[in-house]
Amino acid sequence: MTLEEELERFPLTGRFLFGRLRETLSLEERAAIEALPEEIATFENSVRVVEAGTVSDRSTLLIEGFMMRGLDHMDRPGEQRSALSLHVPGDFVDLHCFALKRLDHNVDTVGPARLAFVPHTKLQDVLATMPHLGRLLWSSTLLDAAMHRQWIMKLEQLTTPRRIAHIFAEIWRRLDMVGLAGPDGFDTPLTQADLADMSGSTAVHANRALRELREKGVAEFRRGRVIASDRAALEDYADFSADYLYGEGQLAIEAKHYAI
Template sequence: MIECHLRKLRLRDEISAAEEAALRGTIVDTVTHPAGRTIVHFGEALNYSTLVLDGFVGRYKDLKNGQRQITHVHVPGDFADLHGFTLKRLDHALLALTPCTIARASHTRLHEITETQAHLTRVMWFSTNVDAAIHREWEVSLGRRSAIQRAAHLFCELHVRLGVVGHAEAERYRFPISQAELAECLGLTPVHVNRVLRELRERGLVEFRNGLVAFQDLPGLKRLAEFDPGYLYLDPHPL
């Protein structure tokens, strides 16, 4: 059930059989959500953290004028709100961007891990640090990258992250969200995103159509985005 998560952790460090059993023991149930449903609401009191098993989950914040900013896209194998273990509530919300299945990890059982499993605690801490690194990269995109670079960078990032958990091929992957939702990820209007996607397609770099990201020139797309996956910390990293 949590194989994608274990695969991601083991890319960076060894996870023992006892640690795997402890992680599996945190899961109290699984829930399937349709696309568009809010999974965790802003300010909601939490006694569990959300692990994505299948589909895409977004973190988002609403503005009073009705606009929404998606601040992170979570893929299978990600804890979408492990930080909620210590915060106990979120200053944002979690949204099912696509039909998705999530597992809920008990905070009581996570607390037991922090008391008895020092190495596994460091591994979970490392995961939240990588989340923070991804947030910083998104902040750079929103603040300094051009519109076309933002889209290119996001497509490159998701290709790497999905590849880690076996959900991407060499030249394509499924990302079945709408252009409006993509616009909310990139801080652009849907009309602007449409123009950006057309330009990427006309340059022969990548096509996003019917929920499929298909690369025509992945090296060229990476050059355009100035994409360096170092912030994803994919090298073995014993803790």
């Protein structure tokens, strides 16, 4: 099914796992997912949707826009924050809190966003009646963990310009999977300060790193728009390999194993 058809039939959740494991879901299962949200809401830029430490009985699915998971720095709340992951439409942002209940980080919007809230009671019903779907939900939280690991590697190994290039490469691939990227770039609501948070750097240095990317011809960043005419060069510069996103290439392998 194409993305357009998918979104026609499942306008809220059609992007969930699209380009990855969605193909292994039956239509009944996709319908069950579409029926999960109890409430749809729209938020403005930089709104804290869930606060770290709170016990929650619902999870957030991102329909439209971007979100970030992070933590305020303990010394100066609100000033310097630690970015843990960025989320694009189709992501079940804090599904893991269904199993852990208490969230260990904040969940904020980056730019305006439309969200679907899924009560955990409904998830529990789905798990009881649709075990295969339950396993796929599990997998989707593990994709998050795989991205975490790549971020760790990125922070341990790369300089700031390469870290930012890696961020660009990852977001681009992920937007691609849900049909929201262009042929030579993509749009985000990110600021240079956001990039600094994600790369463990400062806004000033992120600015200089972006200049280097521009001068090297790797990528351009202007007010949230990322343009890179040579995608291979960008991914090469960032030591980026899309394997950890478990995208289309791996689907053949996965689908076989998921045929319970």
